[in-house]
Ligand SMILES: [Zn+2]
């Protein structure tokens with residue numbers, strides 16, 4: 380079914396539709412009223428930016444990477460923060476959000492995908508939120524999450540919680556900065572609209588524009604510009620291929636503040652069991668994707684067969700070493716061998732990529 384065909388008056392979720400259309404208008408009206416009444420205080424932008432990060436990253440580090448994908452474990456304090464400030468992003472309860480998101484990964488790009496990009500940018504961005512949920516999915520919550528007491532409580536008291544953390548707390552902050560109205564307009568409603576679209580872009584933009592270094596079996600793309608707006612979630616091609624990895628921007632230099640927050644939380648003792656994809660698996664996916672792209676262009680890679688063979692061997696050795704590592708009591712020797720093997724793999728991979736790219740331009 381085409382997204383636009385679902386837009387019928389009798390099929391609209393009026394609460395969501397009015398909220399999504401009226402909040403941008405309310406921002407304009409409230410900011411104008413605030414400036415007229417109290418003048419604009421640029422310092423008001425500091426808590427607004429902080430709340431942009433706290434509420435948005437409660438979605439990306441909490442709703443997404445913790446609750447939906449279980450890519451790490453968190454203590455109750457961290458979960459509480461995510462659930463309180465995630466509610467203030469007005470994107471539904473974690474329980475509902477995660478159910479939709481898991482459906483997105485399982486049925487990516489088909490009609491069971493709630494934000495199926497094949498139904499258009501607008502549908503994937505926010506259209507799907509504005510129509511009533513199909514009967515068969517209504518209340519189909521993730522069982523493992525429903526049995527988490529904190530998640531269940533947030534679901535039950537979602538409305539008062541989102542008003543508290545999304546609007547009341549910002550208004551109080553504004554009050555102490557000299558303008559309650561300014562707090563509501565800038566830190567509250569305006570920030571909600573901004574966070575909305577930054578995170579909605581992950582379902583629209585990240586499935587339309589960018590590169591596909593790891594897989595082309597779905598529409599997810601890597602996009603640095605989007606990563607900047609979306610707390611690091613723009614590396615969406617990596618995420619769709621390695622969805623249990625707590626990182627989306629997997630290289631140390633890739634902008635992924637959500638990954639850095641999870642690392643910091645682990646250092647503070649609030650998070651543990653961070654899941655990482657091994658480097659050999661990542662390189663393997665990259666190599667296969669490059670091979671696939673070059674084959675489409677008709678490139679003959681047979682001259683690089685010997686390099687490819689040493690890559691395959693290094694990957695097999697690493698897989699074996701990691702199996703041994705799991706069983707070993709003294710790990711230092713095995714870790715040293717893994718390091719050496721990874722070094723050899725990286726060198727072979729670089730040689731292969733360099734020559735394969737030259738072939739491409741031959
Ligand atoms: Zn995901």
Ligand SMILES: [Zn+2]
Nearest residue numbers: 581582599615
């Ligand atoms: Zn996606």
